Amino acid sequence: MAAVLEISGLRKTYRGRRGEVRHALDGFDMRVEAGQVHGFLGPNGSGKTTTLRTLLGLVAPNGGRMAILGQPVPEQLPDVIRRVGAIVESPQFFPHFSATETLSLLARAGGVAPQRVPAVLDLVGLTDRAGDRVRTYSLGMRQRLAVASALLKEPELLILDEPANGLDPAGIREMRTLMRDLVASGTTVVLSSHILGEIQLICDSVTIIARGRRITAGPVAEVMAAHSGGGLRVRLEAVADLPAAETALIRAAETPPAPSAETTPDPSAETPVTVHRQADHLLVHGVDQPAWVTRTLAAADLYVSELSPVTVDLEDVFLELTGGDETGAGR
Ligand SMILES: Nc1ncnc2c1ncn2[C@@H]1O[C@H](COP(=O)(O)OP(=O)(O)O)[C@@H](O)[C@H]1O
Ligand SMILES: [Mg+2]
Incomplete structure (x- = not known):
């Protein structure tokens, strides 16, 4: 099956305050097949955002290879980026704009047909509130508006960095429904999280990262079974x-x-x-x-x-594999 996303041996180093080298990514590998929701799971500071920013050409890597939809990046990024929707920083919206106004503005700026605006509002379930100002929205609704903005150009691959952050269980369930709908319509979704429960609830497969390295990957059920013994x-x-x-x-x-x-x-x-x-x-x-x-x-x-x-959940596997590490790549 075709890989929508392939990363091998990705390295990114930062200089610390005293000039010491810190490996944010230390030979990281990842592979995402088409037609699924893939969870990108790791503790805070493990390198998730750095990986996603590197993929999108926002950070220059120090080594390794990456491909999106079969095209090597960053070389082919100008071509392939049209087929990718991404939310890596939590987007800020004008609080006095409605969802419709926000998306219409973005559609015009991005050369997207205006008919696409009601379509994405419908996809994320915001149609009923589309005329209300964004400042009246719940966090979950803002997240869905962000997803709607990333969906304007009908991406084949949607990349979301911690989309469920701060959502309550109902918001996470909404997110799950939305992700399932997107996959059913042919989009591949990669979403990062540092929270196991979310990945377990939302994703088909998972890559677990710790200290800038992949520690395991595979279908969620398989990853859990492999460690339940x-x-x-x-x-x-x-x-x-x-x-x-x-x-x-x-x-x-x-x-x-x-x-x-x-x-x-x-x-x-x-x-x-x-x-x-x-x-x-x-x-x-x-x-x-x-x-x-x-x-x-x-x-x-x-x-x-x-x-x-003994029921093993992803959290147990995660703790076992990362040793409960929350400190990340500060070596
Ligand atoms: N711009 C930067 N300068 C220096 N260090 C950074 C920078 N961005 C990230 N890091 C470091 O790289 C590591 C990985 O960070 P990040 O990718 O944000 O992790 P995650 O998204 O998994 O929480 C952390 O140790 C972080 O402190
Ligand atoms: Mg992050």
Whole structure:
């Protein structure tokens, strides 16, 4: 499938106040396929805005290669930029203008047909309020107006830097609906965020950046699955039995597969069974069939009161991969 966006080995260094070199981007890679909402996720200061500004020719990189819609940039930017809509800095609008006036002005300045204004207002769901002054708009409505302005030229690729920043849950849901509509109409969307929940709610796939480097990428579900390890939480009727249960599970996992397939851990599983004892439960990883846990423990006269998959959300993966790093590239 064609990549709408390709970045490889992107580097950007800044000089700190004492002349020291700071790597905002340190060999960053990213690939976005057509027809999806791609989340660009990373802690504050990890290099998201620098990446997007570099893509749009607003910052000169120190190395690496980039292509938008198959065209190398910044070389082909003058050609390709017509096909890209972007909001990288939060745009300021004249508070006394209505949405219609704002967009008409932008359309005229950008050589866009005036009929496009009601069309984008409709796309972002602002038609009802299009005649009201922008200063009466909620933050969510202003964000949608910003998206509308980026959609005027019918971009194939829409780039939004932290579009959900400051939005309440209802605003984020609106944003999600809008993104889905855009993808359905053939636009590819890249949106950055430092907040997991937003990416999880809105995006199909994700690139996670920390300290100017890609640390993982892929479909949201796959990224989460790859880091969930199929963990199970096991509680027993008696907490005092946890050590015995731990021993029984480890011993059973080490025993060569019994003839009955039902009672063995999945032999194809590459990860060995591991057991971690917590205060009031066990965390068991590497087991393909949860029933194996119940049977193994029952065989040792230990009775399970809860057996549930450990749900991993993107936040856990993010913390695991970034080590909870919020300081970014200050090296
Ligand atoms: N103009 C600049 N001058 C110096 N350092 C910068 C500049 N812009 C960004 N940085 C640094 O580059 C790193 C990445 O910043 P940024 O791309 O804004 O991260 P994010 O958007 O992920 O929060 C940070 O350490 C930031 O301080
Ligand atoms: Mg930023």
